[in-house]
Amino acid sequence: MLNVNIAGVNFKNPIIAASGTFGFGQEYSSLYNVSKLGAITTKGLTLHPREGNNGLRIYETPGGMLNSVGLQNPGVIRFIDEELPRMKRLGTKIIANFGGCTIDEYIKGIELLNQTDVDMIELNISCPNVKYGGMAFGVKSSIAYQVVREAKSCCKKPLMVKLSPNAEDIVDMAFRCCEGGADALSLVNTFKAMEIDIHKRKPVFENIYAGLSGPAIKPVALRMVYDVSKAVNIPVVGMGGITSAKDAIQFIMAGAHAVQIGTANFIKPDICLDILSGIQEFMEKEGIKDISEIRGIA
């Protein structure tokens, strides 16, 4: 039994494509049968369309990559009109990843998504908070709490809050997001990082900072998922550098109900299927009937 129930949504298996790495599912669906996935998370949506960041947007690092896409997206309205109908035909659950720069934007976006048939909303609190000079909502628990509370009060969909590893105290952050009304948590988003071009003598990215993802971050992400899972009693979705069934099982044993796969999709486009079948093999070999048997066992 691979299916998992998270906040009332039944996923056929615990393998979810992560936000920003899978577009709206169309490109990968022309490569393999994405209906085999537990869910697809949309590219990060914002209320208004965004062009994203200028300059270089990607830089490889040992075992990882930095990205500075900057939430380029068509805006929630065009998403609903153009992308969602096509996405629904992909035959899997749809998680809408949504972020805002003000609490007002969060509320407006959620109200629009409420009226659609997305299965779940993933609240991206790693977005820059204009009120606090651009510091992300997801750094201080008290600020995150406010966003989550406001979001929850108007949200008619299951609400999963996506935590940033740059949070001051990830466990307290998780705790406060629960208090704010989160139905589930997902973590981690990318780590705030940078690179410097020594010949140009300045940061590689126009925005200075970029987000680190990929295998490099896995041991830290796993630790955070382990700590958070022990501290809260709502479902946790783990991610950060997963590239193999072994990695995914580690996150499940750390307490995750499901996992998201991001950067790994770039390494091998159908890697989600490898991970899925690897988990099935492991369960057979180890005589595990239901994935929940090993959840949080470590």
Place this chain on the structure above:
Amino acid sequence: MLNVNIAGVNFKNPIIAASGTFGFGQEYSSLYNVSKLGAITTKGLTLHPREGNNGLRIYETPGGMLNSVGLQNPGVIRFIDEELPRMKRLGTKIIANFGGCTIDEYIKGIELLNQTDVDMIELNISCPNVKYGGMAFGVKSSIAYQVVREAKSCCKKPLMVKLSPNAEDIVDMAFRCCEGGADALSLVNTFKAMEIDIHKRKPVFENIYAGLSGPAIKPVALRMVYDVSKAVNIPVVGMGGITSAKDAIQFIMAGAHAVQIGTANFIKPDICLDILSGIQEFMEKEGIKDISEIRGIA
């Protein structure tokens, strides 16, 4: 000109061997002329001898490694009696890395080191704080401030405080350590991380957590050094995943006076010399006369 002055200590160049990766310098000195280094940092010392952690102590990860040595060391007294005299003969500056589990231990250790001819003390505040249930001193700025203030009040050596990347707010941490009286800052120590053995269904390390180091962490470490260098006006020593002259120059351009090399020593035992000569070459090519010309330029 490669020499740098940090808190009154003159280092012949900015390449320093990092604590815990270079023993007390003896092993590497039988392989190459370690007097070419700017300094050697000792294995982390504690007041009393420590046996370190049980079970597996190392685990490789993509681009990095986890260690769980647990501050195995002969204690500060035997260090002074047995190791230091031999170390002094290595012909380079000696930085004594020292940590404690209580403020009292910090004070006692520093008082012992005051009477020696170590050139500088590097205060390791990543040690578990017994008073706060094992949470490291270096997580909350207010606690770190206390340790640094007490340490400074009895310290007769230049005092460099080594920051943990697990600090809630690395910039505030740096700031408060300055207020506490730090003469210099070094960062980063290892990232709190873990791995799980999926067959044994439990964490790989007996201590559950271990510290991530190596190239995997470099982009995050570089970002922290960049942010901290901009925020404080005492010298900063940068480290975290440096394996090449390019990496080292990035840290210097981010604002570091010097860099420490840790994990890279394992990749190639004389890598510090490669990094040093690589910096020299870069300076020649780019017409840089004094390393200070590019410090913080990014």
Place this chain on the structure above:
Amino acid sequence: MNFQYRVEIVDENMEISKGIYKLSLSGKFKGVPGQFYMLKTYGLNPLLPRPISIHDIHENKISFLYSVVGEGTKFLSQLRKGEQLQILGPLGKGFNVENIKGKAAIISGGIGIAPMLYLSKNLKVSTLHLYAGFRDEVYGIDDMKKYTDKIYLTTENGNTGVKGYITEIFNPSSYDIVLCCGPEKMMMKTVKLCKEYNVPIFVSMEKHMACGIGACLVCTCKTKNGNRRTCKDGPVFLGEDVIWDA
């Protein structure tokens, strides 16, 4: 869409000039001129596949021509016959050979020559001139001779052809259309030149990529029509549409 992910066995991987390799795989491969494949060697280092243009396709073979510039291409160059290579492709929008007519010029800088063999083979133009610039050694030209009517060469040191940059000897005025691939600055210059003479030009853009199929948005090319994905909406763009980074 028509691309595939496959694991292939290297048939040949040869250094044909200093730091320039030609890699070929046996089998049936699809693709139009200007399209590319993402190539990936075993393991997590480097993490991401590398975009490489189709150099040539025969009935039972595909070849790539690449220059070793960093770790990724270094690992590629170490592949030997019989070893595995992961490939994803063909990707992107290539040159629309059906709509390219009249007297055409191809202009390439350095390894920008790579896609031009397959392009010149497939063009249905009345006249085709090749302008190819190199730093010192010239490569990839011989195979193109039978598909081109004239070849102009430059090298920066003057070893072969005219000494200087290819843009210095190229005059678009006598062509109906220009097709260009090379370093960004060289393409920018060529586009400017063509604009002066009002000659249409297509350029093949090189942006750093991750997914290669349009899903991750890291390979943005700014154009007059907004942000475009180089991997999917490109890599071939109308020169006048591109807003240059440099």
Place this chain on the structure above:
Amino acid sequence: MNFQYRVEIVDENMEISKGIYKLSLSGKFKGVPGQFYMLKTYGLNPLLPRPISIHDIHENKISFLYSVVGEGTKFLSQLRKGEQLQILGPLGKGFNVENIKGKAAIISGGIGIAPMLYLSKNLKVSTLHLYAGFRDEVYGIDDMKKYTDKIYLTTENGNTGVKGYITEIFNPSSYDIVLCCGPEKMMMKTVKLCKEYNVPIFVSMEKHMACGIGACLVCTCKTKNGNRRTCKDGPVFLGEDVIWDA
């Protein structure tokens, strides 16, 4: 200390049995039986070098015998003649062949056979018996025939020699000294056996390593005399001193 860091050129790297490779380098190399080298292939993946025992040293050649178990040894196995290999060694304390006298038994499990060729060649004992256990295929034995008086083999599937574990057929009672290398559990069992018969035994411990020279303290072997560094104070320890992890 007498170890060196060198970049060498691979002379030969051959699969001699399923998943078992023999790699050799030409040149002058130092080392006593039981010592090891840290071997590292190019690049950051894997990050750390791998400890591999001296299999044999000739006047102008060193060889290593290794089993492919993970990424590191996989990359090692892909090295071809002419490619570079970084080596650091000889490292650690080997077997003290001067003090090993009388009737001796070597007992190995699996790839634990690797250091035994060079050891048996250098031992100055009156009688030498080899007990070697394998899972299915037997390897590394032929070369040892001329240095041993008798060889006992076991395989888990009974393909060759006795079916079962080597510890099941080994009786230390008739030996003056035992020398052992293999999986930790097998060595623990052998030490227990020897203790019953009061026969001294040396074991070669395998702990995960980073620096290989005694500086980082990750390779601790717990002993009755406190923590010891396997890389520097070992890898050969007196069996009775070791406090086993397993």
